[in-house]
Amino acid sequence: MRNKSFLKDLYALIPLVFSGLLCIALIFLLWQKNTASPEFVTTLSGLSSLFIAISGFLSAVIMVYLALAAMNLKNTRAHVIDNLGKVTEKMHHFRTIVDILYRSKMWLPGLREYIDDEFAGLNFFEVKEFYKGKSKIAIEFLQENHNYADTENLYLELKSLLMTSPKDKTIPENITYPKIYNQDIVAKWLEHKCGSGLWFYFGYKYAVYKEALDLNAVFERHQEKIMKLANTIDSEAFEDSSFNEVFLSKLGEYMTKEVLPKLFQFQFNSTKSMPNLIKYLYGIFLSLVFFGVLLPLCFLLFGLSIVVLFISYSFVISLIFFIATTFYQFLSKEANS
Template identity: 55%
Template sequence: MFKDLYSIITFVISGAICVGLIFLLYDKYLNTLGFEENLKKLTGIYIGVSGFLSAILMVFLATSAMNQKSYKAKIIHKISKTTQKMHNFRTISEILFNSDIWLPGLKDYMEKDYSNLSYFDVKEFYKGKSKLAIEFLQETHHFGETENLYMELKSLLMTDPKEKQIPETINYPVFYNNNIIEKWVEHKCGSGLWYVFGYKFGNYKESLNLDAVFERHREKILTLANTIDNDVFEKSSFNEVFFSKLWEYLTKDVIPKLSQFQSHIDRKTPRLIYYLYIVFLLLIVFGVLVPITYLMLNFSVLAVIVSYSIVISTIFYVAITFHIFLSKEVNR
């Protein structure tokens, strides 16, 4: 807040300096013999200095743009790898979601009575946005407390937090929507599954029948897990220990990285770049183009007086505020 106020005050002072210089120089022009000739002599040096500073800024801006492009390319490469891992996790989730590991009647119960309820609605029941979520939490369920696991698994198949129904064909986007990533992170999707398979599976053996997964689906799940991270899942067997590691990996590694890389790729161009571009533009227009036009076409001396004043006040503003913009970028 203080820094913003400081910048505004400096801008006002710079504006006052600009206006003051215009009046001062114009008064000098009216009352001093030969003043215009002196201005013309200085204009060549003035153009040279402005052009030199503009060239430095142009090189800096071009280099910054290339660096940003290179940085984004690296992030895109990283996020693509992590996105593919998320695709594999969601394929595993889809297999389990559509399998017969659930108690008989659970799917019908959830899709009939709570088809318009999502895992996120339940986790955010305290916001009071979903009466169905409150009703669900107050209801006495009869499926070994696997209803939440069912919804958690379902949430991993979503690509938008507003979705209520899972499409027949699961969507695997090039990049996941920020909104769904934020929800996965906020509600630690996968952690409930990790907790059950890692610490409470003894209580769920009668409710989650891993033996009901077809052999070909087991092989596919293990293959996908090895694709995700061969070092972690290489010697895994299809059991609760494997699923504990799997959901832990999702919770601790894949979703956080997905969020991290996504935030990097969505970063806006630094304000410092815009700041320097405006300075560059002012130098080019009022430090080079206007003075050259004045010399070539014999414009009114007022034009070059205005350009001198704007450039001098701009340099003053930069000298006073540059460290603020620099510190903001360092602390981003």
């Protein structure tokens, strides 16, 4: 992996090195030409106005593109933030539903004490990632002979959805609803498909687990609250639903497929830095303005040494070479990022 990274960095540096060498070589050749032919200075000076015009035009084109790109980024980010707010609100409502189920009496007697006392500090992610060998308590848990019809996994999964960090060990009495969820916990929820347990236990395998999960033990007022929250999440998806195993299965599938992926994506996009292509073009813009416009102008206005023109011409030509050899590479990176 290190060799690949080194080769990638080396590949990226090659155009820069060659451009630098080209710039030095051009300065040397122009100096030699000037020494051999004094009239060459007059020729270069006469071309400076055209050179400034071309560099200025290219700079203006890039500047307009950068301005449009910045406006587009601003609009895109505003759209992402707006959608993020809506999806975050859905996640808040879903976690409230999960909190009600988690604290309800639908579980087999003794399950809560078994998990929260005997395996205090154990979380769902450690169980799912036991193969990494980082959690002894997770391995002990998996080696235990449980007497709760395998519903302890669902309990741990719901518990994980009430966490706000993968490192949380306990769930507070009143769960928190952050303005923006920690991206680490969202990534864990997404990686382990948290919420799909509702679909598995109340849908796909409900016949197996129905005796161990007593939905009638959920208070009626809590059932009503859950249905109101579900309709707030998506009134169309849960319009004709009532509190039962079919609804919970549907809710788990909806959250796993519709909400969590969007929550992760929108949060990622909202914190995404400026694209490298924009930085790349801005660097070219600055170089063109300084070496292609300002330096030749200073030469004309203040009668600076002809070396200034040598540097200006050489740098801009080298810059064009650099663009020609790296632009496709930057485009490919942006397209695949």
